[in-house]
Amino acid sequence: MSNIKISINQINTKVGSINSNTNKIVEKIKEATKNNCDIVCFPELTITGYPPEDLVLSETFIKNNLNALDKIINSTNNITAIVGYIDSENNEIFNSAAIISNKKLKVFLQSSFQVFFLDLDLFYFSHIHLYSYMILYLINT
Secondary structure: OOOOOEEEOOOOOOOOOHHHHHHHHHHHHHHHHHOOOOEEEOOOOOOOOOOOHHHHHOHHHHHHHHHHHHHHHOOOOOOEEEEEEEEEEOOEEEEEEEEEEOOEEEEEEEEEHHHHHHOHHHHHHHHHHHHHHHHHHHHOO
């Protein structure tokens, strides 16, 4: 069995500061690549900052966060990253996590923001498990 080196990053994000948060993410990805990590992980909603609250109701905010995700995707040369962001589909908003590898979005998982507003304990529990499953997926592929 070969070893897998994982960089887990709890960065100091600021709610609504998509550009600043994205720059921090890209910098940590570069650092993890330089340190020969295989996987670099970030918390939920890293791009937007946590908790984005009513900012998620702005289509422009969601679009800006998706543009930031594209910038992050382009920074993943020879490394896999797991990053939290906001997605939307058919007028529904999702707390999402992306698995990005070698400049490609490989997998994304979505969780409805209804959970976020109704039951914080369930929300935290579900995302801890979501990230664990994502890492296991990466290890087994």
